[in-house]
Amino acid sequence: MTSCYVVHEAPVRRVAIFGGTHGNELSGIFLVKHWQENGAEIQRTGLEVRPFITNPRAVKKCTRYIDCDLNRVFDPDNLGRHMIEDIPYEVRRAQEINHIFGPKDSDDAYDLIFDLHNTTSNMGGTLILENSRNNFTIQMFHYIKNALAPECCPVFLIEHPNLKYATARSIAKHPVGVEVGPQPQGVLRADILDKMRKIIKHGLDFVHIFNEGKEFPPCTIEIYKIMEKVDYPRNKNGEITAVIHPSLQDQDWQPLNNGDPIFLTIDGETINYEGDSTVYPTFVNEAAYYEKKQAFVKTVKVKLTAKGIRSSLS
Amino acid sequence: MAASCRLKPLSSVAVSGGTHGNEMSGIYLAKHWLRDPMELRRGSFAVTPFLGNPRAIEKCERYVGQDLNRTFTTELLSSTEAEDEPYEVGRAREINQTYGPKGSAQAFDFMFDLHNTTANMGACLIVDSEESLLPMHMCHYIQTHYKWSPCRIYLYKLPGEETYSIDSVAKAGLALELGPQPQRVVRADLFAQMRALMACALDFIELFNKGTVFPAFEIEAYKITGRMDYPRYPNGEISAMVHPKLQDKDFLPLHPGDPVFQTFSGEEIVYKGDTTIYPAFINEAAYYEKKVAFAKMEKHTFSIPGLQRE
Numbered sequence: 001m002t003s004c005y006v007v008h009e010a011p012v013r014r015v016a017i018f019g020g021t022h023g024n025e026l027s028g029i030f031l032v033k034h035w036q037e038n039g040a041e042i043q044r045t046g047l048e049v050r051p052f053i054t055n056p057r058a059v060k061k062c063t064r065y066i067d068c069d070l071n072r073v074f075d076p077d078n079l080g081r082h083m084i085e086d087i088p089y090e091v092r093r094a095q096e097i098n099h100i101f102g103p104k105d106s107d108d109a110y111d112l113i114f115d116l117h118n119t120t121s122n123m124g125g126t127l128i129l130e131n132s133r134n135n136f137t138i139q140m141f142h143y144i145k146n147a148l149a150p151e152c153c154p155v156f157l158i159e160h161p162n163l164k165y166a167t168a169r170s171i172a173k174h175p176v177g178v179e180v181g182p183q184p185q186g187v188l189r190a191d192i193l194d195k196m197r198k199i200i201k202h203g204l205d206f207v208h209i210f211n212e213g214k215e216f217p218p219c220t221i222e223i224y225k226i227m228e229k230v231d232y233p234r235n236k237n238g239e240i241t242a243v244i245h246p247s248l249q250d251q252d253w254q255p256l257n258n259g260d261p262i263f264l265t266i267d268g269e270t271i272n273y274e275g276d277s278t279v280y281p282t283f284v285n286e287a288a289y290y291e292k293k294q295a296f297v298k299t300v301k302v303k304l305t306a307k308g309i310r311s312s313l314s
Numbered sequence: 315m316a317a318s319c320r321l322k323p324l325s326s327v328a329v330s331g332g333t334h335g336n337e338m339s340g341i342y343l344a345k346h347w348l349r350d351p352m353e354l355r356r357g358s359f360a361v362t363p364f365l366g367n368p369r370a371i372e373k374c375e376r377y378v379g380q381d382l383n384r385t386f387t388t389e390l391l392s393s394t395e396a397e398d399e400p401y402e403v404g405r406a407r408e409i410n411q412t413y414g415p416k417g418s419a420q421a422f423d424f425m426f427d428l429h430n431t432t433a434n435m436g437a438c439l440i441v442d443s444e445e446s447l448l449p450m451h452m453c454h455y456i457q458t459h460y461k462w463s464p465c466r467i468y469l470y471k472l473p474g475e476e477t478y479s480i481d482s483v484a485k486a487g488l489a490l491e492l493g494p495q496p497q498r499v500v501r502a503d504l505f506a507q508m509r510a511l512m513a514c515a516l517d518f519i520e521l522f523n524k525g526t527v528f529p530a531f532e533i534e535a536y537k538i539t540g541r542m543d544y545p546r547y548p549n550g551e552i553s554a555m556v557h558p559k560l561q562d563k564d565f566l567p568l569h570p571g572d573p574v575f576q577t578f579s580g581e582e583i584v585y586k587g588d589t590t591i592y593p594a595f596i597n598e599a600a601y602y603e604k605k606v607a608f609a610k611m612e613k614h615t616f617s618i619p620g621l622q623r624e
Binding site: 120183185193243 | 346374499561597602
C-alpha cells in the first residue's frame, strides 16, 4: 500500500550501542560489557547490533573523562583535527570512533546508535532527540513510550542553535540518547539498569518490526524542547553561593512557574524563578554540570509530529 | 548504679569538611564557617573549622593519591617524608601536627568529621566504639534533641583493628555521615540537616562544659562485624549488582536466605550467613574499589554510665 503520508525510509541494518561515553555512568558500561560476553538479548534477525565501550580509559578510572568530555567533541573541527602529539585523549578517541562507525554525515555511517547515559538528576528514563525532523527516531520514541506506559518516558529535544552539542551518537543517521536517573556517579543500581535495558529492548524491537515491513502511521508525541541553561548564583570569585532549592530538587519535568523557588542561599534566602511562562526544568542538580555552569535546563512542552514511515525494501 | 564518670571540659574542638573531596555537604559547610565562624561559637569554647583534603577538594575527587581517612595509622603518621609519597600521607602528618599528635596529651579534645554517602543511611553518627564515653553521650543527646529524622549510631572499629580515621587524631571524635547524596552534588536538605546536627552536638558540649550531669542510659547501636564484597569475575570486575530488594534498605534486618545480589542475567544470589545482620553502606560508590558491597552490622543495646565534667 502506498500513501502520500508515508515516507519510505531505508531499512536499518547497522546498529551500535555505546556505553561508557562517560566513564562513571555505570548502567551503560555494565550492560555493554555483559552484551559483549552474551549478546543474545540484543540480537534481532536482519540487523547487526554492536555493543561498544566508547571511552575505555575513563571507564577504567571510573571517571567522566580523561582530558575533555567525549560527548562534546564530535564536531567537524575536532573530527578533522590532525593527529599531533598533545591532542586530548578524547579527541583522538572521537576520531577513532568516527572511523569505525562513521564517517559522520556520510552514507557509510552506521544507521542507528543508542548512547547510554546516567544522570544524578531525577529524570527517570529520558530519551534524547537531536533532530525534530527525524521521522524514524520520533516514531521509535512513540513506540517505546507506548511500550513502557503507564511508566513515563520523557523525550528531550536538544535541537538549538547554540545549546546543541556534538555527541558521540551524532555520527549515526539516527542518533538516540538514553539518559536514566537518578543514579550517583560510580554506582550501579539494579532498578536503573533494568529501566535502561527495557528501553533498549523496545528500541530494538521497533527496528526489527520496521525492517520487516510494518507501516507506522503518522504520530504525535509530546516532547520537551531545550530553551536555556540556568547557572548557579555565584560570587565574584566564581564560587557557588546558592544551591538548588528543596522545592525544585528532584522535580525534573514538573512545571516551574514565575515566583516558584529555585535556589536557596547559605543564609536561608530563597531565590525565585522569574519568567513569563511555565517552563519544565530538567537536569536539575546534575553532578557533572557544576563545572559546565548549569544548575538546570529550561524546556518547553511541544507536540512533535512524525510522518508515517515504512521500510523502503518492503 | 555506678557514679558518673568525670571528664575534663572540652576546650580545643575542630571540624573537618572535605576529608573526601567530593562529599559536598561538609565542604560547603566548612567553607562557610571559614568565612563566618559565628555558628561554631558557644560560651565555653569555639570550634576550628578546616578543609581536610584541600587538593582533593580542588579536583572534586575523593582523594588524590590515597584515601585520607585511612591514613591516620601510627605507622603512616610516624613515617619519614619521602619524595614519592602520596599527597595524603604528608597531609595526614600536617593534620596530626596541628590537631594532634594522636595519642598525646596535646591533642585536640574533640574532632568532628563531615561525610556524605551514596547509601541510604539517613543521618548516621559514627563512633569508634561504645567504650568512647563522651561521643556516646553526645550521640544520645543528638538522638533525643534532633527531631528532623532518626539518627543511627554506627560503631566502626573491628576488634583488634587500629584506628585510622582523621578524627582519631583528637582525644575523642565523631563523624557525621549523611546520605543518600551523589558524589559532587549538594542537596539543600542534607546540607541543612548536617548543619542542624552540628548545632545540636555543640549544644551538648556547651551543656557538658557548664557542668550538666548526664545520667546513665541504655542505647541501641549498630556494631560492624565484617564486610561483604560483590561477586566478581576472575578478572576482578563485579559480576552482580546489589539486589533491588536490598538496595536502599540500610539498617533493616537481612536474614539468611534473603536476596543480596542480582547477576546481569537476572539470577538471584542470597545471603548465606548464619544470623540476621543489619547491612549499612549498601552500594556506596567509593567502596567498589575497597571491595565492599555493604558493611555487616549487629544491633546491640549498650549500657552507658553517667557523665559530668571534672
